Amino acid sequence: MSRFARLIQVIAQERDFRSAVFLAMLLMISCWLVGMTFTRSIPRATMERFHLQTPSFAFWSAQQLIPSMYNLENEFEFESDVPAAESLTGYTKVRYLNHFPLRVVTYFDYRYGLFHAGNGGNLVVTSRYRDQSLTTRWRIRRIGNELHLELVNSP
Secondary structure (H helix, E strand, O other): OOHHHHHHHHHHHHOOHHHHHHHHHHHHHHHHHHHHHHOOHHHHHHHHHHOOOOOOHHHHHHHHHOOOOOOOEEEEEEEEOOOOOHHHHHHHOOEEEOOOHHHHHOOOOHHHHHHOOOOEEEEEEEEEEOOEEEEEEEEEEEEOOEEEEEEOOOO
16 A cells, blocks of 8 residues: 555544645645646636736635746836936836736835835736736835835736
8 A cells, every 4th residue: 555545544544634634735736736737727817816816815815825936927017107217227127027926016126116216107017827928007106105006907
């Protein structure tokens, strides 16, 4: 008997609910990651997750268990409302990010450029996986010490 089969047998005999739930979650996450290669809906749902465009908060929350390492090609472009200073010109080019592209507004080094490039601008985020892509446009406004995101278009 294989080790995995023996593990399942022990979990069943001891009625170890926590281990059963843990293995079920691992199986579901593995199926999701493998399914990215073979379906069109899983990559689309993953892109929507990164763009905060999932149909419900519950679905978005459930996807947080799925690792986000290098799943997609994510790029963003920020265009300020005012001409950027010479020291900030690097912040106006198209750049690439791993993981969650909207973190440019939260914890990424790009946040400095957003805060010092006037009172706002437009952020275009594009994610690609094979032949699929999703582009979302956001309006960023600086109000005092806060950055406000406003969705300009919805996919």
